[in-house]
Amino acid sequence: MKAILTFHSIDDSGSVLSFPVRKFAQLITEVVESKTRICTLDQIVRPETDNAIAITFDDGMESVFKNALPVLKAAGVPAHLYLTTACVGGNNRWPTQPSAAPEFEMMSQAQLEHCVEGGMLIENHTATHPDMRALSPGEVRDECLQADRWIDAAFGRKPKHFAYPYGYYNAEVAAFVGSHYETAVTTKLKMLSSQDSMAELPRLDTYYLQKRGSYRSFFSFQANTYLKLRNGLRIIRQMVS
């Protein structure tokens, strides 16, 4: 079993993009105490890696700095943050955001620096979080490279990994992204398998895990049945993530 977990905000608001603070600490503690390893994206896609998860955060919300970073640092485990670079220091009201989506403050550059010092790797989630299916090839390139340059200038590391905003892409977008990044993640709700394309890796959206009493047995045989049940619900939430 191996899987990439998706989080957005770590807070107790109960929003569709929120994972509760204490539950986050519980999940990390239980995974660290289990036989499942928390590793980087580079490590998890290696064929020989098994019994592992990778932790990812989308967008760059301030609650990740406040509520997730202390837990990750204390546990000494890595995580990746897919950053929407034009929103740094602002909020998540980017142009394509539906008005019904919950509003969040985003991290400042100084808070992002603390995340990097704490072991978080900053990856690409475009500059302005567009629906990439609606962009021309030139606009796709600009969205990706603008975010790459911002992250490289701020933290001295070009992103190696990419997350499609809202999980939306088409064959042309995937071809460009696949040629520029080592992996790209979608919102397909699945464990990783050896059949996956590196430009279309599935993830587990942790929204569907927050009501579980324990995570000790989750990354086991139960998981695939559970995920099939949850896949229908994912469509409803996709529009705001």
Ligand SMILES: [Zn+2]
């Ligand atoms: Zn996003």
